[in-house]
Each structure stands twice: as C-alpha cells, then as structure tokens.
Amino acid sequence: MKKFLLLFVGIISLSVSCSKDDDIGGVDGPGSASVNVQDFMWKAMNIWYFWQSDVDDLADDRFTNNEDYNAFLASEADPADFFDNKLRFAEDRFSFYSMDYKELTENLAGISRSNGLEFGLFFYGENDTDIFGYVRYIVANSDASTKDISRGELFTGVDGQGLNESNYRDLLFGENATYTLNMADINNGEITPNGKSVELTKQDGLVENPVFIVNSFDISGNVIGYLMYNGFTNEFDEELNDAFGQLKADGVTDLVLDLRYNPGGSVNSSRLLSSMIFSTNTNNLYLRQRWNDKLQAIFSDEDLTDYFADRTGAGTTINTLNLNRVYILTTGSSASASELVINALDPYVEVIKIGTTTRGKNEFSLTMVDDPSREGAPFIYTPSRENQINPDNSWAIQPLVGRNENAVGFSDYTAGFAPDIELAEDLENLGILGDENEPLLARAIEAITGVSGKRDFTVKTPVNLFTSSKMFTPMKDNMVLDKPLHLNLDLK
Template identity: 55%
Template sequence: MKKNLILLLWTALLFIGCSKNDDNTYSAPKDLAAQDFMWKASNYWYFWQDDVPNLADDRFASDEEYTAFLESDADAGDFFDNQLRFTEDRFTFYSPDYEEFTNILSGITKNNGLNFGLILLDGDLLVGYVRYIIPGSDAASKQIFRGNYFTEVDGQRLDTNNYIDLLYGENDTYTLTMADYVNDEFTSNGLEVMLTKEENFQENPVYITNTLDVNGTKIGYIFYRRFTDGFEDELNAAIGQLQAQGITELVLDLRYNPGGRVSSAVALASMIYGTNTNELFVRQRWNPKRQAGFSTSSLEENFINQIEGGEAINSLGLSRVYVLTTDRSASASE
C-alpha cells in the first residue's frame, strides 16, 4: 500500500544516515538544500525508488557528479518532476511551506469555499463551473451553487492567460459574473457573487448525510470529502444517524476525495463493515528497501471498535457499499 508519500518525505528530515552510498560527510551547497533533501528522502522512502534509475544507491560515483545532478533543475519542484518522479506517480507534489502543508492535512486552508473547474471554449476563452460549495464557508452564504457557471472575475473575461492571477492570485476577495448555458452559448445572467477567502478555515470533511427511501429500501448517503485526522467524531455521528434510521444500503461519495490519513480510512471501514479487532483491514506495502525493516505486525492494521478518545464505533455491519469515484479520488480513497 502506498502511504502518504508527501508526509513521509517531510518525516525523512528527522532521519540520519540516508544519504547517497551511506556517505554522511557530504554537505550540499545551501542553494541546493531542497534538491539534496528530495533525493535523500526519495532514495529512502519513495514507493517507486527501485523503478527510478536516478534514485539508485549507486547512481553517483562522486560528490561532484551528485552535485552536478542536483544543479540540473534550479526549481525544486521541477527537480522532483523531471529527475525523481516515477512516470505513473500521480499523487506526489512539492510543497515549499511545511506549515501550510501540515494545515492542509488537517483540513485547514485559506479558503472561500468555492471548488470549481474550468472549461476551455474556442480560442483561449474559459468558463468556470461549480463542483461543490464547502459547508460553513463564505460561498455557502452566497447565491452560488453546484452546477452554476461563471465567465468573468472582477469584470475581466476569463481566459487561458489570466485565470491563474484572477482565481489563484493574492486577491482575497473577488467577484464572479455568473452565466447560464442557453442555446449552446454561455451568457451572463446579471448575477454577481462576491467571495472572500477566510484565513485558517477548517473544513469538516463530512459534507452531507442523508437517508433515502427507495421502494421501501432505506439507503444512506454520505459525501465524505477527505480522510482528515481529527474528524472521526463527526464521521461516527453521521454513521450513527444512518444507523438510527435503519438503512440497509449505503452510497459513499468519494468523487472529490483526494485521500488523507490511513487511520481515518480504518475508522470509516470499521463503521461501515464491522468492529472485529482480530480481522485484518489493510496490509501496508513499502518500497523493497524499507519493507524488510518492518515486522509483519507493524505493517498490518485491523478493524477497530473505538475511535480516538475511547468512544465506541457506530457500525452499520454492511456486507457491501456503493462507492462513487472520479479521477480525483486517490490515496486513502482507493
């Protein structure tokens, strides 16, 4: 199983003795510190380490050759993508800000609550569409909903040249010009929506919990956005709500869930399936270098019967579950 590689790369900072060829005397120039760290951490932890020639233990014959390799890309993110990334790896990304990264793992971001996608029209024009709105956010209090379209930001028509500055720039507040799709065209409907990003906004990943009665069958539905640490209480309460309503089928919506904590995945599986702590849920698989260093028991995680803090798990005891996914469902979602 692929653990959260990004977290492991940061964790690798704490380890000593994982440099090239076990040579601890090499000290990279300060301007190459990020690249040096990436190579050492990836050589030690990366799941596909033995599939990437540049990560081989005997890749470099000298410090000079290693230094020249680190200099191959001045940008640390480009260095990982061009020199270290396995071709089939779609999960790993470079984050230069440790605090921002750890906040993301806890669901804390600077956010206005709008999750959107972009459609490329003829030429370089773009249209935005709303995937979903985060509950409790600024967007949740405005007249903007899933499935809506927008064509302008702060009065400027969206295109391939300006969308990054307009939607991902330093501006904490922007105004969207909303549009309708009529007769194969996107036209403004006269509605403008102003959104403001909130600093340190914490997202509750349990977005929606519903029960549907379909031809006498009670079907539960949960939209779960991320396997975020610290929200097992909310997830357990949502499952308890479905349990109290007597559901016999469950639809788990992970369409926009990029993954997260394995411990949260274990908790959710136990809530859905069962709480037999002697039954295996997952067996971890690391790269060959690291796999041999773990005992069998340390690589196995069983179902659990209580969440952190000691509260008993509400378990539905279902033998099947219907899972909605997209190409945005990854990592722990898989």
C-alpha cells in the same frame, strides 16, 4: 496533518548516506547553502520514494564523492525543477512539493485560505482553451455561504477577464484575496454570460467539516442512509462516527456513500469509515502495504498489515452498520482514500459504484520536511518536531511511498474504478445534494428499491472534464509513522 496507517519506525536505527562510500553525504563548500533544499529532497527520496530503484539519480551508489554529489544538486537552481526533472519517476502522477510546509500541513488538515466555493472546471469553446466553472457546493461558515451563489451556477470569468488555459490559475488560485466571478447560464449545452457578478473573499484558516450531509429516507419499506463525505480528514473522525451513530439509530438497512467530490486524505480515516460500513472485527485484514524494494525487505508482514478497527483514534467505540452491500457515488474527482475504501471493502462487501470512473490513485504518501535527525524516521513531518526543522528551509515534499493491497492482494487500479451503473452529472440538472431526487442519489435509490418514481435519469456528459478546485488544495493519502517496529535498519 492527516493521520494514516501508523507505521512508526521509532525504535530503529536508520543510517542515511548518499553513497556506499561513508565519506559522502554532506553538503559543504562554496555555494552549499543554495542547494540545501535539493539536498533534503534527494536524501528523503533516496530512502522513502516508492520508485527509488527505478530512478537512476536516486541510486545508493550514484555518487563517488561529495564533489559529484554537490555538482548534481546544483544542476537545477530551482528546487521545483530539481524535484520534477531529477527525482520524479516518469509514471508518477501525484508526488508534489510545497514551498511552505506549514501551508501544506494545514491544507492536509482541512484548513485553508479559501472563500468556501467548491467548483469544477471544464474546457469549452472552439479550440477547447476557454474554461468555465460550475459550483459543486458551498462550505459552511465561509464567505461564499453569505453570498448569492449556489450549487449548479456557472461562471466564465474573473474580474471581467474570461477564463482560459493560460490565466485560470492566477485568477482563481493566486494571491488575490478578493475576486469577482462573472456568472453565466447553460441551455442545451450553450454557455452564455448572464450579467450576474458575485464578489468572494478568501479567509485564512477556513476549516471544512468533510461530513457534509447525513440523511435517511424511508422508501418502499427500505430505510436508506445517505452520507456525503468530502475529504478523509482525520480531525473529523469523531464527527464521522457520530454520523454513523445517527444512521444506526435511524435503522438504516442500505447505505449510499457519496464520494463524488472526495479526493482522498487520511488512509486511517478510510479504515475507520470502512469499519463503520462493514465490521469492527479486528481479525479482518483491511490492507497490506507495499513499499520500495529496500524498505519492503526490512519490514515484517506484521508491520505491513492493518486490520479493520473497533475504536476511533480517540478511543470511541465505532458505530458500525454491519452491511454486506454499499452503494458508492463516484466521479473523476473520487481519488486516493476514496478508491481505497472501494478496494478494501471489495473482498467483504458488494460494492455498487454509481456515477463515472474514479481518478485511479492507488498509492499513499508521506509529508517530508528538512528534519534529518528524527530518530528512526528521518525527514518525516511530525508537528511536535517543528522546532527541529531546518529554519532556513521551509520546503516540503509529498512523495508517493507505497501502495496498499486489499485482503486478496489487489492494488492495480491506476485506470480508476469504472462504475457499475454509469451516470454522469448533468450541468443543466445537478439537483440538490442530499435530496432524494438529486440524479445520482435517485439512481442509487432506484437500484435499492427497484422503483424509479418521479426521478429523472437523463445523462448528459460534459465535454473535456478538466479539473476540480480541490486538486489545488492537496489532500493526498498521507501517513504518520507511529507503530513501533523492533528493527535495526542500516540503509547505505
């Protein structure tokens, strides 16, 4: 699972109930087993949810007795509907649930059932209900890496069925292990099938190394480093540090950080990455956490702050470039921890954003499971306690539990970060990732050197950007509670 900012309430005593009445809090009586999932969801959200005070049904004094509470839990038979309709705040765009906590936590660790094809999806057609996909990149050692398919290719169908708003989820993200993509060409904005087919098979346990490309260029006397980083996966923090060791050995004086397809992940990994870019001075504030009202009142300022790092979680000295400027490539798929890097570096470093506006996710989340007895941190998932999770409830929730402010107190970027240099990806000229003539990288090189050379900066913005394949593989800002707090909580 993704490690984050390490805030473990390990020494505290946390008393949980669903009302100020000490007689309320359990699920009992006829039919109670059928609402165990809802019971877990309510209790976890009542403690941790960022908008707990804004959701009337999550109020500490919402119920006067067990009968009222149980009736409320039974008001939605489907736990998914219960979560969405009863617990989620209207402005919450990112909290989600999973029926299988093991699948979720593997996804958060970069392990998934996948064929290795990373793609984006767009609406098109007369009514904007048909969908086409384009290949962004191929994951190494995957089934797709062995097939005749590459970045920039388009597809409009699966197994002979045209993709549309109604069927794309089942066809691309369903239980089918193998499917065949029906490929297409694009010319002057027109998309036409080309008769090519590519069969792909999903494999269990595919691990993606997010450190995708590391390269250096010596251009006009500038040693320019390039790093494409596709997910803040803490299991690869050492590989990330090694990449910066390579850039440092190359004598890099400018860095282009490619986060265009990075939807987020471990916020602690974002702290390490930012330290590798800027500084390992552990006196510099990296971020300050903002929790819900009742938790915020309990935590001390020391508990809520974190600083730049000088070592990885494994104790390795961080390789830092000590830069005062960084160029970051962004799109609407750049989210969560990607945006946190931009925000947290901003008070210290000139951050030049190239591409299109980021997603606008300024909250962090926690993975929660039915483990109410975890001392000091009920319901918070930890791998070592899997034998303590209710065996009759495999559901997990990933609710937003707070926001991170940078060193000057800024966290308001729900509209995303607009680029300083706007340049959308052109589906007819995507280029080769990591090549100095790839349009976004080339534009960054021009900004660094002032020389455009042979590079083509044609801008063609596709209509109706729809989604990214990684939006269906949860990679959210995620924390593990791991830093001792010498507190005594009584949340009733």
